[in-house]
Amino acid sequence: MTDPIRLSKRLAEQLGCSRREAELYIEGGWVSVDGHVIETPFFKVADQRIELLPGATATELPPVTLLLHKPAGQSTAADPAGAQFQLAEATHWRGDDARFTPRGRHFARQTALLPLEPDASGLVVFSQQREVIRKLDDPRDKLEQEYVVEVAGEPEEGGLALLAKGIGHRGKILPKAKASWQNETRLRMVLKAPQAGDIRRLCEAIGLEMLNCKRIRIGRLSMAKLPVGEWRFLGEHERF
Numbered sequence: 001m002t003d004p005i006r007l008s009k010r011l012a013e014q015l016g017c018s019r020r021e022a023e024l025y026i027e028g029g030w031v032s033v034d035g036h037v038i039e040t041p042f043f044k045v046a047d048q049r050i051e052l053l054p055g056a057t058a059t060e061l062p063p064v065t066l067l068l069h070k071p072a073g074q075s076t077a078a079d080p081a082g083a084q085f086q087l088a089e090a091t092h093w094r095g096d097d098a099r100f101t102p103r104g105r106h107f108a109r110q111t112a113l114l115p116l117e118p119d120a121s122g123l124v125v126f127s128q129q130r131e132v133i134r135k136l137d138d139p140r141d142k143l144e145q146e147y148v149v150e151v152a153g154e155p156e157e158g159g160l161a162l163l164a165k166g167i168g169h170r171g172k173i174l175p176k177a178k179a180s181w182q183n184e185t186r187l188r189m190v191l192k193a194p195q196a197g198d199i200r201r202l203c204e205a206i207g208l209e210m211l212n213c214k215r216i217r218i219g220r221l222s223m224a225k226l227p228v229g230e231w232r233f234l235g236e237h238e239r240f
């Protein structure tokens with residue numbers, strides 16, 4: 001028996017390659033230990049069988065952006081008071097036509113952008129790509145966000161027109177919102193850069209109670225058919 005060492009070191013010794021090349025093989029999902037693919041270079045091995053899979057390339061995985069249909073009641077940030085949604089291979093949407101195969105590296109150092117409140121559902125963006133992070137974090141470039149809002153109550157006359165002009169509620173100036181009825185209890189609402197609680201306050205300002213809301217679009221990017229609780233890769237030619 002040999003003392004356990006890092007998989008990347010053992011693989012580098014076995015192949016006669018650099019430690020960095022060994023790490024890239026591992027992170028790319030090209031290395032198996034006793035028949036099981038391991039994607040963490042620091043995984044400790046002793047006398048196990050280590051194999052490089054056919055077609056292996058020592059290339060760095062490019063940064064990616066992930067789109068999640070967040071369930072209501074779950075958070076996308078650290079929240080000691082509630083459940084936090086975990087991105088994982090198991091929740092990857094099977095209908096995703098991306099050229100990528102999910103790897104552990106895709107879930108590392110992801111930045112949650114334009115987060116939703118825990119009780120809201122809908123489209124949430126996670127990104128490792130600097131250009132996407134800059135785009136969605138830029139306070140000068142406020143993208144439209146579209147929501148479907150379930151409401152109860154009777155709105156005041158002309159209430160939707162007031163929302164489009166801008167309205168105050170409980171001492172707070174709320175963002176302008178374009179709203180239209182989808183059916184008797186459901187509003188479609190479009191606004192820019194809403195803060196936590198703004199949609200609820202917009203409803204209250206015209207006599208409605210918000211029951212739940214779902215974000216279905218950010219900029220030009222729609223959530224479309226993405227199932228609740230699942231995620232997909234941002235396509236190569238998709239833009240916000």
